[in-house]
Amino acid sequence: MDLAAAILWVRLLLEAAFRLGPPLLYAALGETFAERSGIINIGIEGLMLTGAFLGFIGTFSTGSYLVGLGSAVAGALVLGLAFAFLTITVRANQIVVGAALNIFSLGITGFFFRTSYGGLTTVRAISIETLPLLPIPLLSDIPFLGPVLFQQSLLVYLALLLVPLSFFIIHRTALGLAIQAVGEYPRAADTAGINVYRIRYLCTLIGAVLAGIGGAFLSIAHTGTFIENMTAGRGFIALAVVILGRWNPYGVLIGALTFGASFALQLRLQTAGTQVPYQFLQALPYIVTILAVTAFRSRIAAPKALAVPYTG
Template sequence: MQTDILTMGFFVSLLAGSIRMSVPILLPALGEIFTQRSGILNLGLEGIMLMGALAGFAGTYFTQNLWFGLLAAVVTGITFSLLMGFLSITVKANQVIAGTAITILGTGLSAFLYRVMFGIQKLPPQVNAFDPLEIPVLTNIPIIGPIFFNHNILVYITLLFVIVTAFVLEKTTFGLKVRAVGENPRAADSKGINVGVIRYLCVMIGGAFAGLGGAFLSIGYMNSFIDGMVSGRGFIAVAVVIFARWNPYRALGASLLFGGANALQLRLQAIGVPIPHQFLLALPYVLTILVLLSVSKKAEFPAAYTLPYSRSER
């Protein structure tokens, strides 16, 4: 058993798997950075990701076009995020309750719509998922090639989104408005910034990223849709954002940590390590709890975090 673990092949597979498994956590986390920096906590990521996974799979299945499936996932994610925006920004409902309701809605609705569209079959329908990109020369480099250059295009797009997110938040006028709305919405309003519009846009961006994260699971990692396939990644993404202190590059590192935990439990089960599989399955969630406990007291949340804004209130 020890010889199976202490091999170069095991570590190469583990590191490559960590990168792949980090993507469905990193994508919603990047979107949630926008959302939380504007002062909104969206706990509905789990439900939005499930709806995005279904939309991506169904869009691909019926059109045989993976890119159309991605577009369907993004549109679905934005649509569901608008519901979160309406509840938290317009109605000014409690954001924790609103997000939880959206998660419950997305979980049940995705399972229901899947059965409406595909029925109950012995063999679930499948699609051809995104294939790994063959990058000339780089893919064939020993060790490094299989780890970094043997992934599908969605992995590389996600890494690009990390840079874009950091640039938009720190170097653009829109990013400045997002930070201003999250820290002091009344002051931002006095300078002519429409607080409601900025928050709606950030919630929509978060929904688009969450939809993409769900689609990655169904058409970028697996090739089918399974009830509950998100498996808590939406909540882990929220933990990643807090752990990363709303920094996209730190979110990348944190996502790799959680992705590594997922990849490790899969690899250990594959080689038959004599550890109860229930413990291995719980490993990423135990890690989430430990991370939240370690950073919850030190995290400096935006001043207007989870606080609704009304111009009429003083």
């Protein structure tokens, strides 16, 4: 392979990483807010799946991406509110409620997809045009970086903009300070006049909405179709991304793009026809996740009150 071909290969890989990374980035940024306030929501897998389903169905039936996105956000909000109520107000175990949310989402999306758009065992293939790319004038002409960064869809740009915004909110505003206080030492935050419950509700809902958008990204911006259980563990990988990113939005960005690249690499190797059995390539992102959370001993960086219900 000559140099030009190698550069092209890397460029295509990076382009794909910026298409496959954003669903993880949305979900992981949202989860960063939730975990910073002391809430671990493993239900984001289900929230993403719900977002993917509603995003697709909304767009498919009205032809409007905005309606699709709106339905995804609305669905995620409803489930996020249920999660918040059970874990924050009722103080149920967060892992258990998250697991229940995942099972529920798998069931309800599968049920409505089959009853509305398919048979009992077979599913009619339906699809929509994926979200159009929106090249940014001038910037998209930059060699190499242009196509990677500036010839993407609106939802990719939004995801990238959310990174500095999230960092700013968490690290540079009074609200962010309150979030961190609630996640580290809720009793002290409470004493200082911060409403622990309100902050946790807010962060859980931010997490839910972003997970819903991340899921909708998968169906309306990436594949243009819905498949049962199409998130295939991306919500769980987003949990790992938060750990790798050490609960910092910029770290999360790097983590999400790394996993985006590992998904992209896996797909490219499959189509390139290597000798490696395709199942090994499919398993690659999941193995990388295990290695990554193992290699980064970041339990120390975790918010101290993570997963601990607060009794005011």
